Amino acid sequence: MxxxxxxxxxxxxxxxxxxxxxxxxxxxxxxxxxxxxxxxxxxxxxxxxxxxxxxxxxxxxxxxxxxxxxxxxxxxxxxxxxxxxxxxxxxxxxxxxxxxxxxxxxxxxxxxxxxxxxRTMPGIDRPALAALLPTLGENDVVMLDLGANTECDARNLVQFAIMGAAYARIVTGREAPRVRLLNIGTEEIKGTDQVQAAAAQLRAATGLALSFDGFVEADKINRGDVDVVVTDGFSGNIALKAVEGAARFVGDLLKRSFMSSLRSKIGFLISRPATELLKHHLDPNNHNGAVFLGLNGVVVKSHGSANALGVANAVAVTARLLEERLTERISADLAELGEGNLRGFQGQEGDAAA
Missing domain, CATH: 3.40.718.10 (Isopropylmalate Dehydrogenase)
Known part of the structure; x- marks a missing residue:
């Protein structure tokens, strides 16, 4: 077929x-x-x-x-x-x-x-950019928004959570993905008014195909304890680039260390299988394909510096979203939440970040 x-x-x-x-x-x-x-x-x-x-x-x-x-x-x-x-x-x-x-x-x-x-789907105020990041767990973590909306209100964050969970169900197979809001601490009193309000709404919502468990800090994004990390595009873009930069830093530091002496070079040969596994796990080409969620259609963004393998992975992500009917899943989840449950959260017009 x-x-x-x-x-x-x-x-x-x-x-x-x-x-x-x-x-x-x-x-x-x-x-x-x-x-x-x-x-x-x-x-x-x-x-x-x-x-x-x-x-x-x-x-x-x-x-x-x-x-x-x-x-x-x-x-x-x-x-x-x-x-x-x-x-x-x-x-x-x-x-x-x-x-x-x-x-x-x-x-x-x-x-x-x-x-x-x-155009955006009915019930969605703004589309969001979502991507998969590597973790120490069995599955990658879905993170959004990564730059489409620099400022978001509570209503936007709730919608991002619903869309991210629908995406996560496809890529992780979990019936109720673990969703958390990115915050400066895990305590319930931490965070901006928008984050606090979004958390309250997600805790109170019933019938959603997700498991909301409060907040996550940036240093825990890749631990494998969460399936969806939700934030505004400004914070998300910074967090994403920090994670990518840390991965490159670790790789360059290991390369420099292994080349520092004859003993280190011998050590590299012994540990090469482990370092190759690390390189594979951190290679952005193996996680390529960010998705614009919330549109009446599927659009996938491949990294500009992606090689052929990265492009192939972006194409595979695209095909899977078509096969698994992502937009229909999001529509069904929004219907479960119901517009009345979002009453009090006023949408705002967003601006796309380049």
């Missing part, structure tokens, strides 16, 4: 067409049900496809003359949505020509275009 085809912004990312096409081809070698709409410069895409015969019968090219640059403001990119590879990939989802879209391009532009074309 074939899945709806996936629109791939072939021009996005640091290396563009070569890596995006190679990643799609790798994903198809793993799962031959995948089909693609490759959006971008037709001549460059055709040349890239010459090296991947498994893609010939599984992909169609949609020519796009323009590209969204990495430093382009979302408002500027919106004006060219009909001619850029990113905008055309998203519009393919809107029109039904594709079931989902994947891009490694400008995050702020991708969010702005996605929100404009697909």
């Amino acid at each position: 074939s899945l709806p085809r996936i629109a791939v912004d072939a021009m996005g990312g640091d290396e563009g067409v070569r890596v995006m096409v190679e990643g799609a081809a790798l994903a198809r070698r793993r799962h031959d049900r995948f089909k693609f709409l490759l959006v971008g410069d037709e001549d460059r895409i055709k040349r890239a496809l010459e090296n991947h015969p498994n893609m010939r019968g599984a992909s169609e090219i949609l020519h796009a003359a323009d590209v969204v640059s990495g430093d382009e403001k979302p408002t500027q990119a919106l004006r060219r949505a009909k001619t850029t590879s990113m905008g055309m990939a998203i519009n393919a989802v809107k029109s039904g020509a594709a079931g989902a879209a994947v891009s490694a391009g400008n995050t702020g532009a991708l969010m702005a275009m996605s929100k404009m074309a697909l």
Whole structure:
């Protein structure tokens, strides 16, 4: 059974067409049900496809003359949505020509275009950017928002919790994912008014397919004791980059230590299986594929520096969300909560962070 085809912004990312096409081809070698709409410069895409015969019968090219640059403001990119590879990939989802879209391009532009074309789901005030982070447990942890909304009220955080739990049920298999709000402490008296109000609402809510257990501090995100970490986009983006920076720091420190002397080099050879396992676990390409939750359609953001393996993983995430009907799950959970339960929490208009 074939899945709806996936629109791939072939021009996005640091290396563009070569890596995006190679990643799609790798994903198809793993799962031959995948089909693609490759959006971008037709001549460059055709040349890239010459090296991947498994893609010939599984992909169609949609020519796009323009590209969204990495430093382009979302408002500027919106004006060219009909001619850029990113905008055309998203519009393919809107029109039904594709079931989902994947891009490694400008995050702020991708969010702005996605929100404009697909609109937010009924019952959701703002979409959120969610990603999987590695943990010491059996499963990765879902964290949101990671930069789509720099300021959030309690209502937004409650909605993020519901969307994150729906996503976590797909990737972890847990019927009631463990959800916590990111805070400066685990005590009930800690946190801003918005965090406190969101916690009160989640504690009082009934019928939700999640287990709310209060707060989590940033140093416990990767311990494996929580399935969904909820926060505003400002704090989430900082926390994400701190985690990624710490992972690179540990890797560079180990490399420097192992190269410091002959004895250290011998020690490296002995411990190489363990260090390779660590490298694999911390490699962002193995956790690639952030999702814009809360839209009337599936849009996945691949890391701009992702290699072919990372792109393949982003495609696999996209396909799984289509197969598991993520948007329908979120709608069902919102219906369980009921609009009346959110009374008193006023939504606010958000701004997307680049």
